Amino acid sequence: MSAIDTEFVDELASYAGLARRAAAAYLSGDLSPYLEVPATEYLDRGGKGLRPALCLATCSAFGGDVEKALPSAAAIELLHTAFLVHDDVEDDSDLRRGEPTLHRKYGPALAINAGDGLAVVALGALRDNERALGRRLAARVWSEFDFMARQTVDGQARELGWRRDGRTDLTPDDYLDLIMKKTCWYTTLLPLRVGALVGSRGALDLEPMLRFGFYLGAAFQIRDDVLNLTGSEAVYGKETLGDLREGKRTLMLIHLLAAASPSDRRQVVGYLALDPSQRSSEVAEHIMTLMDDHGSVAFADEFARGIARAAGVAFEEAFAAAPDSPARRFIRELVTYMVERDR
Amino acid sequence: MSAIDTEFVDELASYAGLARRAAAAYLSGDLSPYLEVPATEYLDRGGKGLRPALCLATCSAFGGDVEKALPSAAAIELLHTAFLVHDDVEDDSDLRRGEPTLHRKYGPALAINAGDGLAVVALGALRDNERALGRRLAARVWSEFDFMARQTVDGQARELGWRRDGRTDLTPDDYLDLIMKKTCWYTTLLPLRVGALVGSRGALDLEPMLRFGFYLGAAFQIRDDVLNLTGSEAVYGKETLGDLREGKRTLMLIHLLAAASPSDRRQVVGYLALDPSQRSSEVAEHIMTLMDDHGSVAFADEFARGIARAAGVAFEEAFAAAPDSPARRFIRELVTYMVERDR
Numbered sequence: 052m053s054a055i056d057t058e059f060v061d062e063l064a065s066y067a068g069l070a071r072r073a074a075a076a077y078l079s080g081d082l083s084p085y086l087e088v089p090a091t092e093y094l095d096r097g098g099k100g101l102r103p104a105l106c107l108a109t110c111s112a113f114g115g116d117v118e119k120a121l122p123s124a125a126a127i128e129l130l131h132t133a134f135l136v137h138d139d140v141e142d143d144s145d146l147r148r149g150e151p152t153l154h155r156k157y158g159p160a161l162a163i164n165a166g167d168g169l170a171v172v173a174l175g176a177l178r179d180n181e182r183a184l185g186r187r188l189a190a191r192v193w194s195e196f197d198f199m200a201r202q203t204v205d206g207q208a209r210e211l212g213w214r215r216d217g218r219t220d221l222t223p224d225d226y227l228d229l230i231m232k233k234t235c236w237y238t239t240l241l242p243l244r245v246g247a248l249v250g251s252r253g254a255l256d257l258e259p260m261l262r263f264g265f266y267l268g269a270a271f272q273i274r275d276d277v278l279n280l281t282g283s284e285a286v287y288g289k290e291t292l293g294d295l296r297e298g299k300r301t302l303m304l305i306h307l308l309a310a311a312s313p314s315d316r317r318q319v320v321g322y323l324a325l326d327p328s329q330r331s332s333e334v335a336e337h338i339m340t341l342m343d344d345h346g347s348v349a350f351a352d353e354f355a356r357g358i359a360r361a362a363g364v365a366f367e368e369a370f371a372a373a374p375d376s377p378a379r380r381f382i383r384e385l386v387t388y389m390v391e392r393d394r
Numbered sequence: 395m396s397a398i399d400t401e402f403v404d405e406l407a408s409y410a411g412l413a414r415r416a417a418a419a420y421l422s423g424d425l426s427p428y429l430e431v432p433a434t435e436y437l438d439r440g441g442k443g444l445r446p447a448l449c450l451a452t453c454s455a456f457g458g459d460v461e462k463a464l465p466s467a468a469a470i471e472l473l474h475t476a477f478l479v480h481d482d483v484e485d486d487s488d489l490r491r492g493e494p495t496l497h498r499k500y501g502p503a504l505a506i507n508a509g510d511g512l513a514v515v516a517l518g519a520l521r522d523n524e525r526a527l528g529r530r531l532a533a534r535v536w537s538e539f540d541f542m543a544r545q546t547v548d549g550q551a552r553e554l555g556w557r558r559d560g561r562t563d564l565t566p567d568d569y570l571d572l573i574m575k576k577t578c579w580y581t582t583l584l585p586l587r588v589g590a591l592v593g594s595r596g597a598l599d600l601e602p603m604l605r606f607g608f609y610l611g612a613a614f615q616i617r618d619d620v621l622n623l624t625g626s627e628a629v630y631g632k633e634t635l636g637d638l639r640e641g642k643r644t645l646m647l648i649h650l651l652a653a654a655s656p657s658d659r660r661q662v663v664g665y666l667a668l669d670p671s672q673r674s675s676e677v678a679e680h681i682m683t684l685m686d687d688h689g690s691v692a693f694a695d696e697f698a699r700g701i702a703r704a705a706g707v708a709f710e711e712a713f714a715a716a717p718d719s720p721a722r723r724f725i726r727e728l729v730t731y732m733v734e735r736d737r
Contacts, residue, residue: 085555141503160484160554168547175540186529197518204511211503212428
């Protein structure tokens with residue numbers, strides 16, 4: 052992480068800490084330990100807090116008090132955690148943030164319900180916006196969350212469906228369409244749009260946020276997929292090659308299917324036709340070697356850097372109305388962070 | 395169903411049909427088939443539609459136009475369906491409405507995501523309340539949904555936790571506390587309260603609805619548990635003895651644990667200590683015989699009828715401000731239906 056300066060890391064941790072404390076407060080009180088204990092577990096394990104940090108910093112960059120965006124930032128972190136819990140069950144993953152996934156620890160039933168609980172608590176947090184922002188602006192924020200959630204579950208369905216149907220005919224454009232829905236809305240677009248709404252008290256035109264949010268979220272997701280292949284398990288906190296074991300249609304896999312020789316391609320197609328439980332570590336590592344041989348990882352890495360450069364340009368447009376400030380600089384730095392991070 | 399008159403059955407079907415069509419409309423349009431197909435499946439299989447019918451009839455009984463309560467009724471049916479989908483995964487049930495459960499048909503990943511999608515679409519439907527009811531009343535309705543959802547996931551966590559911890563020391567009071575959270579809020583209290591809010595344009599005191607809704611919901615849940623033991627699979631649509639196989643802490647099981655001789659009790663405790671996969675049909679049928687021998691089913695049946703009588707009294711208090719009307723009579727009839735129904 053040499054390219055990331057420590058001031059940025061401290062600011063990220065500070066924003067994330069604010070949001071995490073607010074999120075934890077919404078989970079405490081009247082809930083049974085059978086819900087509260089599993090629901091707080093991933094939050095207690097930490098996490099980067101990128102999403103709420105982006106929301107709070109955007110609010111600040113457009114002249115708002117971060118306090119005003121705190122219920123929304125807490126809701127973002129809670130909903131993100133809800134998605135992680137359900138994703139881990141859906142993918143049957145082993146590790147999250149360096150420890151066993153929730154369903155491994157508490158069983159699938161309590162884990163699925165904890166994910167539901169996190170989503171419910173997230174939406175409950177948004178009710179505080181009525182007091183903080185007034186009924187009109189609170190309703191606009193709610194409508195942003197509603198739209199985002201619909202995109203996210205729809206994107207998740209597409210990805211799961213591609214795997215279930217054994218799709219091997221996908222293009223990089225299919226992948227970009229998918230992550231716009233599955234990742235960008237909740238990771239970058241919603242935090243940016245809600246932060247800008249709250250910071251400008253509803254005055255800002257949100258249109259230019261679309262382009263910036265898409266580039267930023269795409270850079271994030273592609274880097275995430277690369278880290279899943281090449282990252283250190285201890286730093287990254289998820290099982291290495293997990294995506295490959297799950298047959299996730301990443302940019303690297305799509306590249307490999309297009310670039311491989313007919314015989315290599317047959318091996319990859321055969322691998323993807325297996326039931327996930329039959330995909331051994333040895334075979335997954337062989338597919339990884341094929342990706343290296345065909346430059347699939349380098350392709351994805353360069354793709355992410357290209358998109359990050361485009362995000363840098365789109366940032367200037369989206370934040371044209373925001374004067375120079377620490378928060379604005381933090382968001383500009385985040386563009387670099389997305390493709391340089393190793394966790 | 396001899397005690398239920400056909401006029402009531404027709405009215406129930408008519409309310410349910412209205413809500414189901416509205417619910418289906420919210421699910422169509424921009425969603426991927428990987429989400430839309432599994433998400434609409436349980437709705438297409440029918441279902442009684444008790445919950446949205448109660449909401450629409452209550453709105454009408456308090457002088458409102460049922461159209462005004464339609465987004466809320468659709469949200470109730472969608473959210474109910476979301477709970478069913480996740481419950482079926484959590485309990486690993488085989489049948490729902492006479493056909494394989496969603497996770498049996500599409501796999502757990504797409505099923506869990508379809509449940510998430512149904513919940514998201516449900517909350518999206520509530521946004522239409524802003525136009526239909528104005529921002530102020532819409533916010534009150536939203537806050538009712540928020541409170542209810544928190545109660546429901548919390549109650550579900552408790553029930554799953556009781557099973558996971560092998561609890562055999564529960565009393566009928568524990569059971570009633572549980573179903574107040576797990577069942578009554580979303581089955582009766584929310585439909586009543588939202589119907590009354592919309593029908594009276596926010597003017598009605600909702601306090602007396604608490605008692606009526608609790609009695610009505612408890613009668614419903616106890617009858618449901620009894621049907622799971624004694625109902626015909628073809629009519630009831632779920633696998634018979636499913637609750638017993640899952641080790642669900644029903645009133646009958648709690649009664650049996652208290653009423654059984656020490657040696658019979660040891661058998662029951664031993665049965666509950668088994669992993670659900672080890673609980674054979676034969677042993678479940680033996681536990682069922684013990685319940686018959688000790689009058690546990692008759693006890694629960696009489697308990698439900700007693701609560702239904704209390705509901706009849708509480709109804710008059712809760713609906714004191716509503717003049718006689720077909721809708722008011724429908725709700726009064728619903729009290730009887732709760733304990734007489736066989737599906």
